[in-house]
Amino acid sequence: MADSDKVRLRLPSTIKAGDVVQVRALVLHPMERVERDAQGRIIQKNYNYVNKVIVTYLGKTILSFDTSQGVAENPFFSFTFRATAPGPLKVEFLDTSGGRFERTVDIKFS
Amino acid sequence: MSGMTDESQMTRRAALGALGALGVAAAGGFVMGAPATARAQVLGLNESVQETMKRLFGDRPIKDGEALVKVDFPPIAENGSVVPISVTVDSPMTPASYVKNIYIVADKNRIPFVTRVTLAPEAGRAFMGANIRLGETGDLRAIAEQSDGTLLMVKREVKVTVGGCGG
Numbered sequence: 043m044a045d046s047d048k049v050r051l052r053l054p055s056t057i058k059a060g061d062v063v064q065v066r067a068l069v070l071h072p073m074e075r076v077e078r079d080a081q082g083r084i085i086q087k088n089y090n091y092v093n094k095v096i097v098t099y100l101g102k103t104i105l106s107f108d109t110s111q112g113v114a115e116n117p118f119f120s121f122t123f124r125a126t127a128p129g130p131l132k133v134e135f136l137d138t139s140g141g142r143f144e145r146t147v148d149i150k151f152s
Numbered sequence: 153m154s155g156m157t158d159e160s161q162m163t164r165r166a167a168l169g170a171l172g173a174l175g176v177a178a179a180g181g182f183v184m185g186a187p188a189t190a191r192a193q194v195l196g197l198n199e200s201v202q203e204t205m206k207r208l209f210g211d212r213p214i215k216d217g218e219a220l221v222k223v224d225f226p227p228i229a230e231n232g233s234v235v236p237i238s239v240t241v242d243s244p245m246t247p248a249s250y251v252k253n254i255y256i257v258a259d260k261n262r263i264p265f266v267t268r269v270t271l272a273p274e275a276g277r278a279f280m281g282a283n284i285r286l287g288e289t290g291d292l293r294a295i296a297e298q299s300d301g302t303l304l305m306v307k308r309e310v311k312v313t314v315g316g317c318g319g
Binding site: 062063064066075076084093099102103104105106107108109110111112113114115117118119120121122123124126 | 195196198233234235236238245256258261262263264265266267268269270271272274275276277279280281282283284285316
């Protein structure tokens with residue numbers, strides 16, 4: 043998938059069925075800050091920042107983040123999911139300029 | 153558009169021009185970030201924290217969440233550009249009772265809304281972590297919305313040595 047090399051996911055090395063697993067996800071993204079003119083007014087333009095993160099497990103959206111520019115550059119998120127069955131876990135990042143970054147890992151039990 | 157002699161050619165050009173304009177308008181609506189149209193700007197607005205709270209929760213009562221909401225906010229953030237935070241809410245996370253949303257609001261940020269996490273019971277635990285930005289020293293709030301609509305809030309002051317919101 044395009045731009046998937048910008049996304050990093052970290053999961054525990056072993057996952058057992060039924061575990062609540064913590065995932066750490068990072069995307070390389072500038073998260074442009076609001077710029078202001080001399081009077082302190084916001085300059086209206088398209089600021090490019092990630093405004094949505096969607097986590098899908100076994101085809102169902104289990105979690106999403108709606109974010110503003112109050113999230114740091116190269117945003118890092120962590121979340122949990124309950125590993126009920128082997129299958130794909132997908133993390134998708136969408137930005138305000140139409141960019142889409144995603145990575146999928148196959149959850150396997152050991 | 154000079155030198156047009158033929159009526160049909162004119163129509164064709166006009167039609168093409170209109171199509172082009174439509175394309176631009178569509179792209180503009182998506183990309184330009186005009187508050188009314190862009191999906192992006194709906195939650196994060198430049199406003200006071202009171203306005204943010206009002207917009208997000210209206211007049212709904214917000215209870216003290218100290219018993220259930222555990223926040224991990226640093227008391228001192230040396231660099232406001234990257235402030236690691238996490239929030240865990242004590243919840244069974246079953247379809248009958250789970251935490252629907254966790255909001256993070258920074259009182260002193262010029263755009264107080266930071267993030268809203270929407271959870272399903274499959275998340276297993278009402279937990280979120282993120283690296284956020286803080287402009288200056290002030291309260292940071294975590295508000296959890298349970299599936300029955302109860303709102304629980306916890307506030308902590310975070311001291312910021314170097315602000316991170318720029319401009």
